[in-house]
Amino acid sequence: MAPENDGIAPTALRSVLVTGASTFLGGYLVARLAANPDIERVVAVDSRVPSKDLMRRMGRAEFLRLDIRRPAVxxxxxxxxxxxxxxxxxxIMDSVEHSAAIKELNVVGSMQMCAACQRSPSVxxxxxxxxxxVYGASGADPALFAEGTPARREPKRGYGRDLIDVEGYVRGLSRRRQDIDVTILRYQSMLGPRIKTRVGSYLSMPLVPTALGYSPRLQFLHEEDALAALxxxxxxxxxxxxxxxxxxxxSLAQAVNRAGHIRLPVAASLVQPIIGVLRDGSLPAMRAGHEGYLTYGxxxxxxxxxxxFEFEPKYTSLETLDDFIARGRTSPVISAAAWRGFETRAAIAATALQ
Incomplete structure (x- = not known):
């Protein structure tokens, strides 16, 4: 028999507050929660106003335009x-580069949020x-990172460093207020036809710089699964x-090939600079926190x-990639039919040489 508190408990969700409501995950989560009649009140918070379409989808939710770094939260x-x-x-996925302002929003905003939760008897x-x-990326990494696996090379800057600090504040809150249940979700790289992420922008480049001699192993999370998990x-x-x-x-090579794009193998130290040269205004830089990722995965x-957690994604990594290619904003340089023809000829040649 399942524990009494397991499963969906509508009466326990009287008032839900969601930050980052102008983003894909935040806005669509608010829309889903607002459509749930078992939740009495949904409050959406962001310093930016959501798009008109997203605001319409939020339905009965109440939107508050405020900065979580301020006492207003x-x-x-x-x-x-x-x-x-x-x-x-x-x-962690906006189309802007990491900066001191972003770090302040991530870290100071989270500190303020934890302090507000600690003072509130209702939370x-x-x-x-x-x-x-938060796990970083290096040549010494294990094949799989479990939740308790320490980073072999802990991020010193960028989004990974920010979230290490943020997770620390959240765990500190759970120690100070043991009556508050804390859930931390470490999302893998997200892809989808609607969400805009750095990895998606990188794989959308017609000419994709890759680290010469390396074949990083990648794993993806579909935007719909990311939303469903939240x-x-x-x-x-x-x-x-x-x-x-x-x-x-x-593998990165497989991802680029399936997208119909062309790999540009260069020295690992040159991947970032060349991305900076090739990208246009729609492509965010893959800099802080991504150097090791593009080399080791x-x-x-x-x-x-x-x-x-009892959650089952609907898409595999490969299915996520294929859906991103099929319904996203990427256009193939080399058609899928051409790649299939090449793979067939390569297989025939390999058989003949045996």
Whole structure:
């Protein structure tokens, strides 16, 4: 028999506050929660106003334009007697480069949010959307990163460093307020036809610089699975830290080939500078936190996601990639038919040589 508190418990979700409401994950999560009649109140928070379409989708949710770095967030939590906070605000996938301003938003904003939750007697749950970048990426990495695996080369800067600090503040909150359940979701690289991420922009380049002599192993998470996991964490009480990633691994070479693009192998130290030269205004730089990733890749163990968090992605890594290619904004330089023809000829030649 399942524990009494397991499963969806509508009465426990009287008032939910979601930060980062102008982003894809935050805005669409608000829309889903607002459509759930078992949730009394949904409060959407962001310093930026969501698009008209996203605002329309939010329905009955109340939008507050405020900066989470300011004391106003504590007043909002008190005013709406928030019991569940979904902290989706840390920036890890926007089309802007990491900067001191972004670091302040991520770190100081999260400090302010944790302080507001600590002071509020109504808050009982906090869900943080984190990132797999906290594990770093190096040649000494294990084949799979489990939630308790320490980073072999901990990020010193960039988004990975920000989220290491943010996770520390959130765990500190759980120690100070042991009545608050904390759930940390470490998302793998996200891809999808609607969400804009650095990895998606990188794979959309017609000419893709890659590290010569390396074949990084990649793992993806579909945008719909990313959204569903965040909704699942909100509706179902599952405290703890969980990797959120799809099954399967795709090599960078395979990803570029399936997209119909052309690899440009260069020395590993030149990948970042050449991306900077080739990218246009629509492509964010793959700099801080991505150097090792484009050389060594990063793969997560998603066992606890299934057994303890009880979430099952609908898409594998390969299916996520294919959907991104089929419905996204990328255009092939070499058609899929041409690649299939090349692979067939290569297979025939390999057989003949045996």
């Amino acid at each position: 504590a007043r909002a939590i008190a005013r709406y007697e928030v019991d569940t906070v979904v902290h989706n605000a840390p920036s 009982k749950r906090l869900i943080l959307r984190s990132t797999s970048m 909704e699942h964490a909100t509706l179902v009480r599952r405290p703890g830290t969980f990797n959120i990633a799809a099954d399967g691994v795709v 990063r793969v997560l163990d998603n066992t606890r996601m299934r057994t303890e």
